[in-house]
Amino acid sequence: MERVKQLASHLTGSHSGGLAILKRNTPDDVVITLAIRSPMCKAKKGGFRDMKSDELLTEMFRRVIEHGNIDxxxxxxxxxxxxxxxxxxxxxxxxxxxxxxxxxVPVQTINRFCSSGLMAVTTISNQIRVGQIEIGLAIGIESMTANPDQGPSAASEEIKTCGPANDALQPMGWTSENVARDFAISREDMDEIAALSFLRAENAQKQGYFDNEIVPFTALQKGPATGERVKVVVDKDDGIRYGTTKEGLLKVRAAFPQWPPAQTTGGNASQITDGAAAVLLMTRRKAEELGLPVLAKHVTTSVAGLAPRIMGIGPSIAIPMALQQCGLAKADIDLFEGCTIFHIFTPQDWS
Incomplete structure (x- = not known):
């Protein structure tokens, strides 16, 4: 665990009154008035296992119309x-x-792999910030049941013979093992963090912390008798494993034994998931005009490139960039969430 802390120890930023500046409310602020998501369900086994990705996306749009409180x-x-x-x-x-x-209402799509939904937020925010639109909708959607990751198509010989380019084609499991080896992160570290994550998720679900962000989805599931699809309401994440412990996770076999140190497992890695989320953004001026609540303010987004073979440490590079852009220090931040940061913190006094 100490090695993990050391890896994140350089997440610092310059502090020059940035916090006070960011707390100021202006009519041109880009604000979030709606932030909702579906339950996150296990691919091939969970609540959305029998749905096509366009059906899941259609349901997300319906929930936006239902909860957005705008035309x-x-x-x-x-x-x-x-x-x-x-x-x-x-x-x-x-x-x-x-x-x-x-x-x-026009539609565009964007793909930046794991951060695609966050890049959708950034794209809409930037359009609002420069005055191209007043209101925009960002959505993230993936059905890993309907669209399993097939990996890249056959690459040219020039790509294959270029080390970094060829690295970018390799599976994420390989990159995970590279990070563990290069930064001396032990299996015990990985399983300890995973167990803590499950414990927190279990507690959050039991305490109802997710209830305000999850909107029930009408899913189509095959009936056990006829196989015909019937409508079922799904309203909770189904991938949280109650009672998970570090000791239990240490017993799970390696998912990638072919790549040393072979420490990534089905217990300490993220699940294969079906789900969707939506964020409605607009200027503060427009939100006040429409009488909509301001949940948060989008401030900035930072992206960073690095060696593909250790792509998992990307946040340790991008987060300091975001802090520096805002004139903030790590101590100013109340919450770091997710592996890519699109809003750094959301204190309620911003509204």
């Missing part, structure tokens, strides 16, 4: 972040129309 015709643009669908822009446009989004 959807006011949305200036929609950006859908997604990775795996074969025809993502077709799915996004048709799902929006099927859900009742008016024809005059």
């Amino acid at each position: 959807p015709a006011l949305i200036g643009d929609i950006c859908v972040g997604t990775v795996l669908p074969v025809g993502p822009t077709y799915e996004a446009r048709t799902a929006a129309l099927a859900a009742g989004i008016p024809e005059n």
Whole structure:
């Protein structure tokens, strides 16, 4: 665990009154008035196992219309972040129309792998910030059941013979093992952090902390008798393993024994997931005009490139960049969440 702390120890930023500046409210602030998500369900086994990705996306659009408290015709643009669908822009446009989004509302898609949904937020925020639109909708969606990751297509010989380029084609399991080896992160460290994550998720679910962000989804599931799909309401994450302990995780076999040190397992790695989320953004001026609550302010986004073979340490590079942009220090931050930061913190006094 000490090695993990050392790896993150350089997450610092310059402090020059940035916190006070960011807390100021201005009419041109880009604010979030709606942030909702589906339950996160296990691929192939969970609540969305029998749904196509366009069906999942259509349901997300329906929930936005239901909870957004605005006329959807006011949305200036929609950006859908997604990775795996074969025809993502077709799915996004048709799902929006099927859900009742008016024809005059345009749709785009964006793919930055794991951070695609966050990049959708950033794209919409930037469009609002420069005055191209007043209101925008960002969505992240993935069905790893309907669209399993097939990996890259056959690469050219030039790519294969270029070390970093060829590294970028390798499986994430390989990169995970590289990080563990290069930074001396032990299996015990990994399982301890994973067990803590499960414990926190279990407690959060039991205490109802997720209830305000999850909106129930109407899922289509095959019935046990006829195999015909029936409507079922899914309202909770189904991948949280209650009672998980470090000792139990240490017994799980390595998922990638072919790559030393072979410490990544099905217990300490993220699950294969089906799910969706949506964020409605607009200027503070527009939110006040429409009488909508301000949940948070989007401030900045930082992205960083690094050696593909250790791509998992990307946040340790991008987070300091975001802090520096805002004139903040690590001590100013109340919450770090996720592996890519799109809003650094959301104190309620911003509203």
